[in-house]
Amino acid sequence: MVKRTSLENADCPVARSLDAIGDWWSLMIIRDAFLGMRRFGEFQKSLGLAKNILTTRLRTLVGCGILELVPASDGSAYREYALTQKGRDLFPILVALRQWGETYAFAPGEVPNFLVDRKSGQPVQKLEVRATSGRRLNSFDTEVRPRQ
Amino acid sequence: MVKRTSLENADCPVARSLDAIGDWWSLMIIRDAFLGMRRFGEFQKSLGLAKNILTTRLRTLVGCGILELVPASDGSAYREYALTQKGRDLFPILVALRQWGETYAFAPGEVPNFLVDRKSGQPVQKLEVRATSGRRLNSFDTEVRPRQ
DNA sequence: CCGTATCCATTCCGATACTG
DNA sequence: CAGTATCGGAATGGATACGG
Numbered sequence A, B: 001m002v003k004r005t006s007l008e009n010a011d012c013p014v015a016r017s018l019d020a021i022g023d024w025w026s027l028m029i030i031r032d033a034f035l036g037m038r039r040f041g042e043f044q045k046s047l048g049l050a051k052n053i054l055t056t057r058l059r060t061l062v063g064c065g066i067l068e069l070v071p072a073s074d075g076s077a078y079r080e081y082a083l084t085q086k087g088r089d090l091f092p093i094l095v096a097l098r099q100w101g102e103t104y105a106f107a108p109g110e111v112p113n114f115l116v117d118r119k120s121g122q123p124v125q126k127l128e129v130r131a132t133s134g135r136r137l138n139s140f141d142t143e144v145r146p147r148q
Numbered sequence C: 001c002c003g004t005a006t007c008c009a010t011t012c013c014g015a016t017a018c019t020g
Numbered sequence D: 001c002a003g004t005a006t007c008g009g010a011a012t013g014g015a016t017a018c019g020g
Helices: A013-021 A022-033 A042-049 A051-063 A090-103 B013-021 B024-034 B042-049 B051-062 B091-104
Strands: A067-071 A079-083 A114-117 A142-145 B067-071 B079-083 B114-117 B141-147
Touching: A013 A022, A013 B024, A022 A042, A022 A051, A022 A079, A022 A090, A022 B013, A042 A051, A051 A067, A051 A079, A051 B024, A051 B042, A051 B079, A067 B114, A079 B079, A090 A114, A090 B091, A114 B024, A142 B051, B013 B024, B013 B067, B024 B051, B024 B079
Parallel strands: none
Antiparallel strands: A067 A079, A114 B141, A142 B114, B067 B079
16 A cells, blocks of 8 residues: 555565555455444544544555445435455454553553453453464474465 | 554554555565565665655654664674564565465566475475364354453 | 665655645 | 634754764
């Protein structure tokens, strides 16, 4: 999205993901979308960013297929921004960001808000990277293969 | 890090994480750190960014405890940037970004590079959000509790 | 090799005013 | 309500030159 040294064609999926969503406001908009927000005004009030900036970010997210414009659910003449499947599949990224933040970005006294399973009311499990065998992996256990 | 409408004190862990690492270069540096890079010149050559920008990003990452300066492993007079435990715990975030990118950011013909388990050579499992019971959860199955 | 110091162009962001 | 238009200041990014 942002004009930078071009790595959009890198064969690293991390670089490509970041090219699509790797800026602060985009991720925050997506976070709010996962919280159920769909209207321009909702995002604007929640995030407190300038409307012109919000406009460009929403346009970009729609343009790359993460959000889509749909008729307003309340029957009004307006439209709403809804997560597509591609957008909903960002869920693990948001959860991973959330869990790291819970662990490292809060002082002992502070309490973060919490993501819970609606059914049980329990917090979700900590995300873990696993081998096909189920064995837990940390970064040292893995490596990147050029492109098979 | 970046000067923006201040949400660093939000009680949302996602916002706080993004405040620390929510920009393109920082995540790319961290990606390279997971690939084993430790030297200023390595990052600079890999990412192709201006040295002054790299300097500020590295300083920030050291400042927030994700990287730390350690004596050079080759015995030279220089120092290297190593991931701390706090930094290594970003691993699931990088894996989540990678897996989303693999799925959505490559055209049918293109092949991304691949993260594999060193031991088996097999790709790592797809990250999944699960309840304490082990049940798979998507975003609709979850909600955010204000701060219990 | 590992930065620091400048300079300049571009972009980002916030604020405000305006429109259908 | 949901944007668009414009403006100015700040930060970012690239390039280059310089120093320990």
